[in-house]
Amino acid sequence: MKRSQCPDVARNTGVKAMNPTDSAKKPESNGSSGEMPTIPIEPYLEMSHAATPTDAGIQIAPPFPMPTPEPAGQAPPPRGFFDRAASILWGFVLPVLLMGGLFLILVAVMPYLLAHWKITDAHAEAETVYTRRRAELKAEAEHADERLALLDKRVQLTSLGFREVARKVLPSVVNLANYREPTKEDLRLADAHKRRLTYDPDNDRTYALQGTGSGLIFKPGVILTNHHVVRGANRLRIFFASGRSIGVDVSACASDARTDLAIIRLPKELPAGLREEAQATALFADSDKDVQVGDWTLAMGSPLELRQTVSQGIVSAKGRLMSLSDVVLVELIQTTAALHPGSSGGPLFDQLGRVIGISVAIATDNGANQGIGFAIPSNTAKKIANLLLTKGEVPRGYLGILMEALPAPRLKAHKIDEGAILITEVVKEEAADRAGLKTGDIIVRVNKNAISRWKTLQHFRQLVVDFEPGAEVTLDIIRADRRRQIAVTLGKRPKEVR
Numbered sequence: 001m002k003r004s005q006c007p008d009v010a011r012n013t014g015v016k017a018m019n020p021t022d023s024a025k026k027p028e029s030n031g032s033s034g035e036m037p038t039i040p041i042e043p044y045l046e047m048s049h050a051a052t053p054t055d056a057g058i059q060i061a062p063p064f065p066m067p068t069p070e071p072a073g074q075a076p077p078p079r080g081f082f083d084r085a086a087s088i089l090w091g092f093v094l095p096v097l098l099m100g101g102l103f104l105i106l107v108a109v110m111p112y113l114l115a116h117w118k119i120t121d122a123h124a125e126a127e128t129v130y131t132r133r134r135a136e137l138k139a140e141a142e143h144a145d146e147r148l149a150l151l152d153k154r155v156q157l158t159s160l161g162f163r164e165v166a167r168k169v170l171p172s173v174v175n176l177a178n179y180r181e182p183t184k185e186d187l188r189l190a191d192a193h194k195r196r197l198t199y200d201p202d203n204d205r206t207y208a209l210q211g212t213g214s215g216l217i218f219k220p221g222v223i224l225t226n227h228h229v230v231r232g233a234n235r236l237r238i239f240f241a242s243g244r245s246i247g248v249d250v251s252a253c254a255s256d257a258r259t260d261l262a263i264i265r266l267p268k269e270l271p272a273g274l275r276e277e278a279q280a281t282a283l284f285a286d287s288d289k290d291v292q293v294g295d296w297t298l299a300m301g302s303p304l305e306l307r308q309t310v311s312q313g314i315v316s317a318k319g320r321l322m323s324l325s326d327v328v329l330v331e332l333i334q335t336t337a338a339l340h341p342g343s344s345g346g347p348l349f350d351q352l353g354r355v356i357g358i359s360v361a362i363a364t365d366n367g368a369n370q371g372i373g374f375a376i377p378s379n380t381a382k383k384i385a386n387l388l389l390t391k392g393e394v395p396r397g398y399l400g401i402l403m404e405a406l407p408a409p410r411l412k413a414h415k416i417d418e419g420a421i422l423i424t425e426v427v428k429e430e431a432a433d434r435a436g437l438k439t440g441d442i443i444v445r446v447n448k449n450a451i452s453r454w455k456t457l458q459h460f461r462q463l464v465v466d467f468e469p470g471a472e473v474t475l476d477i478i479r480a481d482r483r484r485q486i487a488v489t490l491g492k493r494p495k496e497v498r
Helices: 003-013 081-154 159-172 184-191 378-391 408-413 431-435 456-465
Strands: 051-054 057-060 173-180 197-200 205-219 222-225 235-239 245-248 253-256 261-265 296-301 309-323 329-335 347-349 355-362 373-377 401-405 421-426 442-446 472-479 482-489
Touching (some): 081 159, 159 347, 173 197, 184 197, 205 296, 222 378, 261 378, 309 373, 373 378, 401 456, 431 482
Antiparallel strands (some): 173 235, 197 205, 235 245, 253 261, 296 309, 296 347, 329 373, 421 442, 442 472, 472 482
16 A cells, blocks of 8 residues: 555544654653544554444454353352252263163173184184085095006005005095984983983984994985995984085985895985085996906995094905895805994995995904905995885895705705705795796706705795896796796785795
């Protein structure tokens, strides 16, 4: 702003402008003169306050309103009882109650939270272990064939070969536990800590352990084992190579007591971790052509509840005729591989990892293993298992006669070198009656197969039941000292006939 304008401003505002030298020349007005006091305007123009011109001069508004002090000597109004009570309630009692309630809820819920955390952590750890073990088994099995082929070219399959065979086939071997409903005696012994009961989480029930055994994944979702392993069970539990297990009802079983074989169908909806393991099937050898005396063998199973146990031996003999029941005489493979209680139903492998038999029994005079074990040949096991799968039973041929073995003097009199069967009675309306067989006839051959002189009755039954119902067989007989042949169409053997 120019200096020449200052007098005008002074006239318009009622404020006389001053030069800096005027203060030195004139004394300050004491207010008694008629002149209006003069003040410097520049400092006020620099402030951000609002300036308002009035008759008395310029009034400057402060930047904010000044508080109005309360009149002195006035006290706040007194507070009532209810006001004080409400203040205490909202300011102290309710916060204390709220914090106490939260603390009690935390104390009550904490054990459940800790238990849930522990269970979740245990499940996660178990899942990790199962997944890792399953991956290891799969990887080892995939590379075993390649290593076996290489070893077969370079060395005899001894210790290194056994290692590869075990890696290849262990995923297909399972262990079985047979459970039954606990009796009063089981409960009493359990209370006395002399017997342990087993809880099945799949159906929320408690069982008593009746026995253990072994098995083989025959086809995806199908387990092959012995009949006596599942006999009398109310519940079965199957343990896989990875350690996982699943419970199944006995309704999932189909068995054949005469050959001591059984199958177990796994549930269609398996847990995710078991679907892949249930696909680990094994390769079967031709027990008639591929198996010879002296071949290496590996037996696998859970002897004495020791799961996934492997023992080694050789094929000691083939065609051992032994009766697994009163009806069927089975030709068994004899082996030196160690078998113990719990090995039953487990597979017997050859040096290339092929199944050559299903372990079924031992020969002993003291109840312990003495180096003589027996296995049902793979060809017989496959045939019976497929019949159980497709038909739920093993239909067998039936002749319909009562019989006895022909005594040695009569064998000599008729010049019979092998065994023979004497018909003592013909059952009416059965196959033998319809074919014209009569009491007193002597059966010498069945479809040109001679009858053994050792366990003659069992061998003859075996020759007949090997045919399915409806099959036509030719019997060589002796009637009135004359030999003849009679064709017979076999019927179906009743279940109650022994």
